[in-house]
Amino acid sequence: MTDRIKRTTVRDALRSDHEMEEILIKGWIRTRRDSKTFSFLEINDGSCLKNLQVIVDEGIADRAIMENVATGAAVSVIGRLIPSQGKNQTWEVTAKNLELIGKCAPSYPLQKKGHSVEFLREIAHLRPRTNLFGCVFRIRSRLAQAVHQFFQQRDFFYIHTPIITAGDCEGAGELFKVTTLDPVANKSRIEEQSYHKDFFGKPTFLTVSGQLEAEVFATSLSNVYTFGPTFRAENSNTSRHASEFWMIEPEMAFYDLQDNMDLAEAFIKELIRQVLTTCEEDLSLLGKFVDRGLQDRLNFVLERPFTRIRHSEAVTLLKSANQSFEFPVEEGLNLQSEHERWLTEKHFKCPVTIYNYPSKIKPFYMRRNDDGQTTAAMDVLVPGIGEIIGGSQREERLDYLLENMTTHGLKEEDYDWYLDLRRYGSVPHSGFGLGFERMLMFVTGITNIRDVIPFVRTPGNAEF
RNA sequence: UCCAGAGUAGCUCAAUGGUAGAGCAAGCGACUGUUAAUCGCUAGGUUGUAGGUUCAAGUCCUACCUCUGGAGCCA
Numbered sequence A: 001m002t003d004r005i006k007r008t009t010v011r012d013a014l015r016s017d018h019e020m021e022e023i024l025i026k027g028w029i030r031t032r033r034d035s036k037t038f039s040f041l042e043i044n045d046g047s048c049l050k051n052l053q054v055i056v057d058e059g060i061a062d063r064a065i066m067e068n069v070a071t072g073a074a075v076s077v078i079g080r081l082i083p084s085q086g087k088n089q090t091w092e093v094t095a096k097n098l099e100l101i102g103k104c105a106p107s108y109p110l111q112k113k114g115h116s117v118e119f120l121r122e123i124a125h126l127r128p129r130t131n132l133f134g135c136v137f138r139i140r141s142r143l144a145q146a147v148h149q150f151f152q153q154r155d156f157f158y159i160h161t162p163i164i165t166a167g168d169c170e171g172a173g174e175l176f177k178v179t180t181l182d183p184v185a186n187k188s189r190i191e192e193q194s195y196h197k198d199f200f201g202k203p204t205f206l207t208v209s210g211q212l213e214a215e216v217f218a219t220s221l222s223n224v225y226t227f228g229p230t231f232r233a234e235n236s237n238t239s240r241h242a243s244e245f246w247m248i249e250p251e252m253a254f255y256d257l258q259d260n261m262d263l264a265e266a267f268i269k270e271l272i273r274q275v276l277t278t279c280e281e282d283l284s285l286l287g288k289f290v291d292r293g294l295q296d297r298l299n300f301v302l303e304r305p306f307t308r309i310r311h312s313e314a315v316t317l318l319k320s321a322n323q324s325f326e327f328p329v330e331e332g333l334n335l336q337s338e339h340e341r342w343l344t345e346k347h348f349k350c351p352v353t354i355y356n357y358p359s360k361i362k363p364f365y366m367r368r369n370d371d372g373q374t375t376a377a378m379d380v381l382v383p384g385i386g387e388i389i390g391g392s393q394r395e396e397r398l399d400y401l402l403e404n405m406t407t408h409g410l411k412e413e414d415y416d417w418y419l420d421l422r423r424y425g426s427v428p429h430s431g432f433g434l435g436f437e438r439m440l441m442f443v444t445g446i447t448n449i450r451d452v453i454p455f456v457r458t459p460g461n462a463e464f
Numbered sequence B: 001u002c003c004a005g006a007g008u009a010g011c012u013c014a015a016u017g018g019u020a021g022a023g024c025a026a027g028c029g030a031c032u033g034u035u036a037a038u039c040g041c042u043a044g045g046u047u048g049u050a051g052g053u054u055c056a057a058g059u060c061c062u063a064c065c066u067c068u069g070g071a072g073c074c075a
Helices: A010-014 A063-068 A117-122 A131-153 A191-197 A211-221 A257-278 A280-289 A294-303 A311-319 A337-347 A398-407 A412-423 A436-444
Strands: A020-034 A038-044 A052-057 A074-083 A091-102 A164-166 A204-206 A223-231 A244-253 A307-310 A352-358 A374-382 A386-393 A429-435
Touching: A010 A020, A010 A052, A010 A091, A020 A052, A020 A091, A038 A074, A052 A074, A063 A091, A117 A131, A131 A223, A131 A257, A131 A280, A131 A436, A211 A223, A211 A244, A211 A412, A211 A429, A244 A257, A244 A436, A257 A280, A257 A294, A257 A352, A257 A374, A257 A386, A257 A429, A257 A436, A280 A294, A307 A311, A311 A337, A311 A352, A337 A352, A337 A374, A337 A386, A374 A429, A386 A436, A398 A412, A429 A436
Parallel strands: A052 A091, A307 A352
Antiparallel strands: A020 A038, A020 A074, A038 A052, A074 A091, A164 A204, A223 A244, A244 A429, A352 A374, A374 A386, A386 A429
16 A cells, blocks of 8 residues: 555655645654544654654554554654644644554663763764754765865866875875785784785775875866865874764865965855755754854854965964963964964954965975975864864975975885876966865864764774 | 873762662553643662772772863874
């Protein structure tokens, strides 16, 4: 019987502009309230935040079935969609037929009332069934879509850079080693010897960035972007770091640092605009229970230009700040979290783009400025999260690049193909990396990165 | 990895070194076009782990584990 009618999602049912004599709804029961001769079921199928209220009169389903129609169970309902007599919904369904698809054991850990995000993290396989995580992951999907939309509208090409890479890019940061060798069986061997027998015949790692590969395509297709998983084996235990995360890395030929900063700002604003206009309902829940000022803050960021200051100006501001910092502020030193927070949260109270960083604290591929002291690097900082974008104009001049590699202790032969880009028709180009989860944290108000990734990987944790 | 804090019922939390408690959830019942429904009853515990101090440890000490917040690394 149920096979002949097309299933309607809860979202479509609640958006209906007319009564429906017969509707088929499938989903999970969020809660049940019993009256003397009938029951109220709240059904959610994840298609939207809201539940659909179903009225089941006595006798519609067997007593044995009704006993199992409880919180968490999966059901199928055929009934009439009619205007609701109740207060909290416009439409409701009076059931003509109720089937139990999958019953729910009484040990089901999700209750009607609020759970802490810490507890829900332990049951990551069930947490998308909560209002909060349903909202987060619907928004995550929209945000990913918005990323592609932004670049595709600007004729950028989406490049799939490798996840397994050879060689440890710029020697910085801890990498995950990829190997088919058994570390126990080979423990007595010298590492170099073992690599000859390894799958790729050389050391390989999970990617920490697709940037160098993206540069290949920027110097051929002009405007490109990557959007994929990224891996860092750093022992970072903070609310803003994960071992596996998603990063977006646009790379543009003929862009200088100014162009790069302009694009970064337009990108962040467009992502916010998309979420504001397409995720209104989900945002409203987050605005109510997670971050009271969420929508106001997003609108505020959208309307104002980001503040842009040179690193040296930031240092001057911080030095004259009427605030004592734990760490010293010095020209030539990197800014600490507390300094970034002061700039973006206390002083400017908006996103801040800092550029022209001291050369010695930046990697080899960034372009040297004419002053000889700074590089054409830029970071975008946002209130509450800190660094959300890091980028630069790349060093397109072969001789300077080689010089940088020497000072960073890198071997020329390891970057031969990268250097070829400078040998054969080199052009100025720029790019940046945006942490997808950090952006999602910013638009949802969620303060821990573990709560915006479906299945988080952090040091010591690879569950599910 | 470093600093700080916390681990007690399924969840959120109480408990001067002296018999382990509540709210919610669950189970049973009553009531009701209800909507975080309401009311009554029932059950639920090796107090993170291992040692130690003490007549007596959830409570004090040591080590370890896990989680949370902050720092560093960064996106």
